[in-house]
Amino acid sequence: MAKRAIPEVNAGSMADIAFLLLIFFLVTTTIETDSGINRKLPPAEDQVDPPIIKQKNIFQVVVNKNGQLLVEEQPMELKDLREAAMKFLDNGGGTGTDACSYCKGAKDPESSDNPTKAIISLQNDRETKYGTYIAVQNELVAAYNDLRNRYTLAKYPNANMNYVQMQEEYDDPQTEENVKDRLKKMLDDIKEAYPQKLSEAEPNKTN
Amino acid sequence: MAKFTKKKKGELPPVSTASLPDIVFMLLFFFMTVTTMKDSELKVINELPYADQVQKLDKKDRIIYIYAGKPHERYRATYGSAAKVQLNDQLRDVKDVGAYILEERAGRRPEIQNVLTTALKVDKETNMGLISDIKQQLRDVNALKINYTTRVGEASQN
Helix, strand or coil, X not given: CCCCCXXXXXXXXXXXXXXXXXXXXXXXCCCCCCEEEEEEXXXXXXXXXXXXXXXXXXXXXXXXXXXXXEECCEEEXXXXXXXXXXXXXXCCCCCHXXXXXXXXXXXXXXXXXXXCCCEEEEEEECCCEHHHHHHHHXXXXXXXXXXXXXXXXXXXXXHCCCHHXXXXXXXXXXXXXXXXXXXXXXXXXXXXXXXXCEEECCCECCC | XXXXXXXXXXXXXXXXXXXXXXXXXXXXXXXXXXXXXXXXXXXXXXXXXXXXXXXECCXXXXXEEEEEECECHHHHHHHCCCXXXXXXXXXXXXXXXXXXXXXHHHHCCHHHCCCCEEEEEECCCCEHHXXXXXXXXXXXXXXXXXXXXXXXXXXXXX
16 A cells, blocks of 8 residues: 555546547437338239229329329429329319318319329339339328328317327337327328328330 | 555556446447348449438338349449349349248248338339339239338439
8 A cells, every 4th residue: 555656547537528428429320210101002913893983083193204294184393293182182072972071172073072082193104213203202192191281180189290290109119009099090080081092003114 | 544645746647447448338338229230231222212201110020121223333244234123132133022022921920921011222213114013023922011211301302
């Protein structure tokens, strides 16, 4: 004891340095989670008797190999697609049993009867770029999401969240079961009001 | 008794390294928890497109990944420059997708075998023809839940 002349350096601040590093890494790094657009493919077996769909209930979107859009036989810019799709889906032109009580559209008899009947048909060329295709898909999904958000806020004002937030909470594995059950009921209702009927035709092989 | 103050001037005390292991361990644990293991090396160019209407993917054990795109430069000599499908860590033809899905599905736990999602990680420059062929294969083996994996951002950047 007596021989040790030099006292040790105070290492108390090491902890502070370590915490500093920890916080630095926590702030700067992002934990990567995969995300994307979920889709459901139609089953392989062809329907023997395809149901007859009125032409006015189909919203046709064609993407050519140069990434140009043809919507209902009119050329269109990508940025206008969301609005056009919403206008079509929310039209609610039907009467009687096809009437739509929650639609706020123009009720044009030439456009879709009811969101539950309206179908968006997306056709692309074999040489269309995947990026363009995703951009179009994204806009169409956005149109559905916007309508569902609006419906949710009108019908479930007490939930204090819109459709996208609800779906996110439902998908979160940390959400408790009873909350999930409650959310599922609301989500099913929303999805019934505005079902996502997005048909992807086989790509055009000829041109 | 004890002599606390026996300083010699002008001599540097040794720096204590007692807490160094703690710091190293902390860093180690940090990286262990935060990083995810890369299970297969990418052999295709894989620049994902952007989208903003995205949903998070399910748990990792319920996902089958399919990569597609043009082969990297160093594989061009053997595989050519046309867009290819990468399954696990091999570049394959589109017609092998169905068999791969069945094989992967059989390898998963029985209770999750029918809730599997196929994540398509496709380069944004790929032609849709290839993706349609993949989708056709998926329909044939009844793997209908798919996810177009994207990066989060404005879709107009594509």
